[in-house]
Amino acid sequence: MRADPMNSARLAGVALFVLAVASSLRAPAPAPRKPAAGPDPAAILALKGDFERGRELVFESTLQCRACHRFGTGEEKLGPDLGEIGKKYDRAKLLETLLDASKEIDPKYATTLVETTSGAVHSGILVETTADRIVLQDPEKTIPIPLASVRRRVTQQKSIMPDSLLQALTPQEAADLLEFLRGLR
Numbered sequence: 001m002r003a004d005p006m007n008s009a010r011l012a013g014v015a016l017f018v019l020a021v022a023s024s025l026r027a028p029a030p031a032p033r034k035p036a037a038g039p040d041p042a043a044i045l046a047l048k049g050d051f052e053r054g055r056e057l058v059f060e061s062t063l064q065c066r067a068c069h070r071f072g073t074g075e076e077k078l079g080p081d082l083g084e085i086g087k088k089y090d091r092a093k094l095l096e097t098l099l100d101a102s103k104e105i106d107p108k109y110a111t112t113l114v115e116t117t118s119g120a121v122h123s124g125i126l127v128e129t130t131a132d133r134i135v136l137q138d139p140e141k142t143i144p145i146p147l148a149s150v151r152r153r154v155t156q157q158k159s160i161m162p163d164s165l166l167q168a169l170t171p172q173e174a175a176d177l178l179e180f181l182r183g184l185r
């Protein structure tokens with residue numbers, strides 16, 4: 001099946017197949033929408049966060065935010081610029097975004113999955129469509145794919161941003177991160 005060159009292509013017929021492939025590429029265990037043993041939003045929101053410690057978490061720890069986001073300055077990244085995110089969301093909404101990234105997702109950041117005629121499967125954000133190729137972008141690389149070698153393609157309303165980002169943080173660290181994000185305006 002040939003992919004429609006328009007981004008709006010929703011190849012319902014192949015969706016189940018590709019979703020199956022996709023889930024095998026993702027976390028080994030089927031990820032529940034909200035991890036049962038994950039961070040407790042109420043506990044995090046009850047804590048007072050520290051802006052500076054939150055900044056350190058983003059800029060000086062192994063948290064991956066900067067792989068996908070710029071914070072007002074620096075090169076364009078895959079995800080939205082967070083330089084003024086504090087104007088857009090309050091703490092509760094920010095936390096919800098971090099715990100459940102796919103709940104509300106701008107279609108321009110939806111994940112596209114492509115299976116090629118050689119059987120390879122790529123996923124990323126669709127950043128370019130021309131008459132003869134499409135280009136996917138993931139956090140590490142740009143993936144140009146000639147249309148002639150696209151066997152199947154489907155767009156998922158699933159964010160490329162992992163829902164598990166806060167798992168490694170203590171509730172206090174999560175509160176610090178929220179305080180930092182809230183201060184970006």
Ligand code: HEC
Pocket residue numbers: 063064065066067068069078079080082085088094097098101102104105106109139159160161162165
């Ligand atoms: C693998 C890439 C990736 C990583 C890592 C990542 N994000 Fe994201 N993030 C995205 C993408 C893509 C979006 C836009 C789609 C969506 O809303 O899920 C997004 C959306 C967001 C939004 C909502 C933006 C808006 O305007 O609605 C916030 C807030 C956010 N990320 C914060 C973070 C923080 C904080 C971290 C680190 C703890 C992080 N992200 C790590 C890719 C990523």
